[in-house]
Amino acid sequence: MKLAAALILAATPVLAIDVPSGQVIDLQEVLVDEIGAETWLRFRFTAPQIARDGGQIAYAQAEPDMAFLCDTLAIPYMAQYALSGDMIVISLADRITEFGAPDPDATQFFEAFRVNGDTCIWEAL
Numbered sequence: 174m175k176l177a178a179a180l181i182l183a184a185t186p187v188l189a190i191d192v193p194s195g196q197v198i199d200l201q202e203v204l205v206d207e208i209g210a211e212t213w214l215r216f217r218f219t220a221p222q223i224a225r226d227g228g229q230i231a232y233a234q235a236e237p238d239m240a241f242l243c244d245t246l247a248i249p250y251m252a253q254y255a256l257s258g259d260m261i262v263i264s265l266a267d268r269i270t271e272f273g274a275p276d277p278d279a280t281q282f283f284e285a286f287r288v289n290g291d292t293c294i295w296e297a298l
Contacts, residue, residue, distance in 0.1 A: 190246065192238040196222040196230045201269055203250065211259035216247050217272065224267035225280045232282055239263040239284040243293035251288075261286045261293060 190198040197220070204215040220238075222230040240263075247261050267280040286293035 190218075190242070192241050194230050194234045194238050196220055196235070196238065198238065198242070198265070200246070201266070202272075204272060205256065205258070212257065213260045213262060214247065214251065214256060214258040215262045215264065215272070216242065216250070217264050217266070217270075218242065219267070219269055220265040220282075221267050223265055223280050223282060228267060228280065235265055235282050236284065239265065239282065240286070240293060240295065243284075243286045244291075247286075248288060248291055248293065259287070260296065261288060 190200070192198050199219045201217040201219050204217065206213040206215060220230070220235065222228050223232075223235055242263050243261055247263065251257065262283060262285050265282045268276075270276045270279050270281070285296040285298050287296050288294070
């Protein structure tokens with residue numbers, strides 16, 4: 174997948190976002206990418222509790238968090254900043270990572286969604 178353009182819209186963490194698993198989630202950044210004919214909005218979060226060494230949250234517990242973040246944070250964010258997109262990607266990483274740069278020590282989870290009205294629909298990629 175080629176990154177055509179990226180725009181960092183937010184880089185200041187939003188602290189203590191409440192998610193279903195109870196883990197602490199911080200917003201790292203929001204990127205807008207043009208991929209082919211589609212616009213992808215990437216909401217990148219740090220979630221230290223998913224770390225493979227010492228973390229307490231497994232993917233099965235974090236998966237509902239990503240859908241929750243899409244519905245309750247990404248969709249309102251899009252409305253607030255007059256953004257539209259074909260795909261929303263929610264990513265969780267156990268540490269701050271640079272987008273597109275390999276970090277073999279980082280634990281990362283990703284889910285992709287399409288927006289239907291005010292609801293995120295999981296997209297199998």
